[in-house]
Amino acid sequence: MTLRLAGSTSGYTEIDCPSVGGNNTLVLPTGNGTSGQVLQTNGSGTLSWGNASSNAPCFQAVMGTGQSISSNVYTKIAFNLEDFDVGGCYNTANFRFTPNVAGIYCISSSVGIITPGAVCSTLTAITFNGTTTRENWSTVANISNTYTNHASALLRFNGSSDYVEIYGYQNSGVTCTAASGVYSWFEAFFVRPTP
């Protein structure tokens, strides 16, 4: 059975039901909703206008000040200033991102390290539940400067206990400073639900 609505000048719009129709009643809402809203069901056939789900955690954090990194020590970077934190999943006390929605997330971080003018290695590491999962390192010149390493990853989170952190490393032989400002950041965003 098809309900056909004729256009005022030409054409038509049809509302049809499946060939095996079942017994379904859908009750339309009384109003027209607002811009961007979607039609949703209560599971019993009553439809209403609602906002599309926006529970997609994402955040961006930076360092409020430089941080000392001893030579040859993987040091968790203290990204203690949030630019934004949708979903409230980033913790500025332990510098962990623990998303509360299961799914695939894009993780991105850069750590800039001010080296003393010695040829050495610097790196940025992404750790997932305490284990390094991505590491990007480079050998820097014997010129004192801020050298950055960027690491990124697509990671699957369970939406409850899985977390990610960022570590920096250098082996110049002396304690160096991880640079704040534009050199170091930590950010993540929800990509899609777990396939």
Added chain:
Amino acid sequence: MTLCDQITALYPELTAEDFLTVITLQNDSDGRGDYIKAWNHPTLPEPTADQLAALEVNP
């Protein structure tokens, strides 16, 4: 004296590569400082807390 300084004072033969491959030192920025997360050196035993403490007193 950092933890790395203490370890290299105890074992001068260690190289920078050793700290990237068989020895992992870590600091979790939780106020507890540097610690040995993993020690997989094929010949040198992991230093004891007493050995490291003695180096702190008598560098």
